[in-house]
Amino acid sequence: RDPYKPPVVWHWVPLIGSTVDYGQDPYSFFFRCREKYGDFFTFGLLGMKVTVYLGAKGNNFILNGKLKDLNAEEVYGPLTGKSPLSLKPLPVFGRGVVYDVDNARFMDQKRLLKEGFSSQNLRAYVPQFVAEVELFVNTNVAFRGESGVCDISSVLSEISLYAAAGSLQGKEVRDSFDSSFATYYRHLDDGFAPVNFMFPWLPTPVNRRRDRAQKMMAKLYTDIIKKRRVTGNQDGSNDMLWALMEGRYKDGSQISDEEMANLMIALLMGGQHNTAASGTWIMLHLAHRPHLIEELYQEQLVVLGGDSPTHETLQQLTLHNNVIKETLRLHSPIHSIMRKVKQSMHIPDTDVVIPAGHILLAAPGVPARSDEFFPHALNWDPHRWDKPLKNDEDAEDDTIDYGYGAVSSKAAYSPYLPFGAGRHRCVGETFAYAQLGAILVTLVRLLQWEQVDPKAPVPATDYSSMFSRPVHPATAHVDGTK
């Protein structure tokens, strides 16, 4: 093997390489390769050379990598909104936002999004989340009668979609969900698939429907924006759309209506998949541990004493938050974070260079499921967080600002990074925790649930779509007679 390049994972067929091995179960693939080749190795993914660099050093190398060396939009662009072949960006997110613009512009957009997630706005969202869960449980056909069996993944998908629509997206979007918007969302979602890595321009019926849906959804938002400009913000609502309408880019210019619409679509798609998948995993693990549901119920009696949760009291529900935290440790919906290598990169303390042209892949989930950082790592056990991770809080941590606020520079060495780190770190974490926390505390208050077959294991993971999620359908027996 060439002494100066990472070892290449053995494979049969040139173009396929290790695509199927990786695509079926990325984590088992990574652990097997680490056994054979160590913390970094190159594998073939649909003809692309993908170099994986595992562990805390790998996470830091990639997530804190320099902009001149590593590029996100070249990898994610075809997935989310840009086709290399033509100037017309391909929908899902659409033109002028996220990976369809240069990084400096996107970092400025992230700054505006982060301002939209202010604690004042989150404070307004929590009662809306609770109301959406109550509405669903009281009216949805899945919960008719005292008890029954339902598919947890479809229940959580709907609850998280309505919860996001009713808060982040705004009243008009929530009201239009009962009609056309839901269909456009589904059509757009069908086009949000890994096959778009390679062939986003395929003129398939699914992709044509996706393109039409993107245009219709964007028009819905631009119509809402025009109407709001006339009426103004009468009831002082706190949604992201108002925040973007009042926002200005660094150079003082306004965000165009189309860019606002496409940013809202990006948040809808990303936020929804992550919250729905994570929420489903939470319910499935709890269905396996009825006594933990009881413990959660006791916790909220003590902390809330029968009151509705607020943004502040949600943060005092320690066990509820540790349930979310532990679920994200094992089931973070994004298993592979990827960047295009623009300039060859030398791996520190080795004689190895990663050539330009490779895709560099970070898998923060690997240290998160390694016994060296988490004893009995594959055990889902929220109480493991009762004693916090020994990160040296006292040692002052230098931060870097990529344009949307200070992010820690040492964080990338953490074995627990479900929200990424560095320049591309998630800005939706506080919203996600508020949403998942409010949904969990309300479902625990209203319902009892357990596995249909108490002896069955927790469902397997489906890695085939953009976000890893439980295999469909994931059913549970639900009892509303609390």
Ligand code: HEM
């Ligand atoms: C459980 C919930 C969530 C998880 C686990 C999650 C995870 C992540 C991860 C791992 C990244 C880094 C991606 C990369 O480095 O390529 C990221 C970035 C991001 N996320 Fe999230 N996310 C969640 C919820 C949300 C929500 C609710 C929103 C917005 C409503 C959101 C918006 C974003 C944005 C704008 C970025 C920046 C992407 C970039 O800078 O390239 N996320 N998220």
Ligand SMILES: N#Cc1ccc(COc2ccc(/C=C/c3ccc(C(F)(F)[C@](O)(Cn4cnnn4)c4ccc(F)cc4F)nc3)cc2)cc1
């Ligand atoms: N045979 C075979 C075979 C089968 C299957 C496979 C599967 O292989 C892979 C490999 C990598 C990946 C990567 C996941 C990935 C990355 C980026 C994004 C994103 F950009 F979209 C996101 O970060 C998402 N996000 C973040 N926070 N909230 N949402 C985002 C950012 C900002 C934004 F505004 C909106 C966003 F929503 N989404 C997902 C998925 C599947 C391979 C081979």
